[in-house]
Amino acid sequence: MSDLAAPAREAPAQATFRVLVVDDDPDMAAFLARLLKAAGMGVDTVGDGKSALASVAAGMPDLILLDVMLPDMSGFQICERLKSTPATALVPIVLVTALEDHQSRVRGIEAGADDFLSKPVRREELIARVNTLRRLHETRKELEGRRLGAEVQRKEALRKAFSRYVSPQLAERIIAEDTGDTPFEPGAQRISVVALFADLRGFTRLTESVEVDEVVGMLNEYFAVMTDAAYRHDGTIFSMAGDSLLVGFNVPFPQPDAALRAWQTARDMVSGFRPVLEGWMRRGGLSTGVGIGIASGEAIIGNIGSPHHMSYTIIGNAVNTAARLQQLAKAGEVLLSGPVYEAIRKHIEPSAARPKGDLALRGKVEATSVYSVQLGGG
């Protein structure tokens, strides 16, 4: 019967509820479309299974009226396929079957059909069934909208919380990979980290000769460079106090190249600070520089403090060693613990790194091998 003349396609209306009519009989499709349009719905019609699936892929209908007998595949097959695909599973499907065909109805239920319509089709029955499913579908959509709204709010809250510690890119990744478990676990964890401490050499003494307002402006300039460098390499800023900064790597997400990221951060901190320092020298003759210490090892990460004031931070050997190295570093110098240097040595010019031997660091029993890289003057 493929030579039957197809009726003029019903022009899609600007209706909010769209029905896809799938029927290879053009007269039946035209009839159903006419009734649905008269009830204020938008209608698209297709005559075979392949076109039906293509139409759904191109634009999700709000409901599908699906004939059982189609030339290329059965209505049951189409129904099964749509109902087993998460993106289309919730679209209501009404199977159009012969009134006495109970076997088809059972098969339709098995295929996941939401309702049935008997041929010959009665106008009142068609509209009543479609309207019932329309109400159900709209309620379902509203609930889904509310769920998505709550999800967006939750993610925004996460984004705000994370952005205090991590780079915007890392915050986006945390949100994107969000599985409901926060990467910032509420309990403490013992993990392997690379800690970087940066500090301005002699800044406290220098600021005694500078106006208070100017000190704040200078610190803001300095920290802007430091945080930019840390975020560029996805470091997590754990503390910012006075003129010192603690950045962690391999936390909260694993970073197999954590040592290299820390080294690149240090390099960018020193080079980024250079023009700031030149400006300070021009304005007030202030001469300082960034001293940096980097160490790796185990640390404890968690919320530390009292119920009145909490800080999400890292503590432990790696942090203490990095702090000690930073105290020893001169302006423009990066002091690396032995394991950090070994991890990144192929990225450093051999002549640039100078072993400083085993240093007994204050507060530590065992001596630590230390390497120095001078990146800039003081």
Place this chain on the structure above:
Amino acid sequence: MSEPSYDVKVDKDLEDLIPTFMRNREKEHEALKAALAAADFEQLRQLGHRMKGVGNSYGFTHISTIGKLIEDGARSGDRAGLAAQISEYGDYLSKVQIRYE
């Protein structure tokens, strides 16, 4: 089969669809005759099944009635009965009068 009513009332809002509908019924009648000549009972069953669904939807009760008989006749291979129904269908199409209400 009861005496057919050649006077069919069709909903006014379907009026513009009827010329195409009737042309398709004429083509359908020709297809039925061809299928019977070829003893293609599966084609006859499918055509009957479709008539059954579409006829009464538009208000043509008798088309659905004939369609059901053709579908059943095709299943049982009742060639004589099918010939009679197809002839009856042609007669009906030539006599039917449509009123739009």
